[in-house]
Amino acid sequence: MRSYIIEEPDIDLLLSHLSKYFSNTFKRISRYELIRFAVFIHRIPAKDPNTDFINLTTVVEYNPVGREAYLTLESSGTEAKEAKLAVEILGPANNNQWNYRRNDRTIQDCPHCKATYVYRIDISQQNVTTVVCHNCAREFQVTQIIK
Ligand SMILES: [Zn+2]
Incomplete structure (x- = not known):
């Protein structure tokens, strides 16, 4: 499991990125007053003879008052695979120079x-x-x- 705090993200861009690439099993984006809350579940074919799929769950909570998004991802893959998935999930943050830090x-x-x-x-x-x-x-x- 990895957790991050992303500073001043474009939350719509982040959520559409996750919707498009990391939600082939489940997606729910909800709003409670100003707070956005989203859950994405993704299933990835595994290149491993012992297991068919890697399950990936990503949870995002965004409060526009603090302008920070809390993102947590958890996968059934190895630590190396999870690190690679984290890079892909944080693509918009890297591409748009949003600051982020680990929050484990x-x-x-x-x-x-x-x-x-x-x-x-x-x-x-x-x-x-x-x-x-x-x-x-x-x-x-x-x-x-x-x-
Ligand atoms: Zn003590």
Whole structure:
């Protein structure tokens, strides 16, 4: 799974790109007040003798007030295949120079008190980061999981 924040996208262009190329199984674009929400499911023939298809689900949420789109994609393919699909999905962002960044999150437990935390992963950082638990005030390390 990969998540991105896309800054100031042309949301209609992004949604029509996803509708055209990544929605051969399911597509739903809805609007709640100002917020746009879309789900696309796509099935891709796999070049792999063990599996027939790769399923790809893309979810987009756009709030025009913040002018940011949250895009998450999840596939049944390998990490390498998913990276390639992400490049294709982000085509309009690359072609139109919209800024975007990874927004992946990980859930980790404090090893001392078992408090659970959700971390946003910043891929510009090092592989392991030390954090302080808000529950027990002890330090523990959060491991980078993005390849
Ligand atoms: Zn703790």
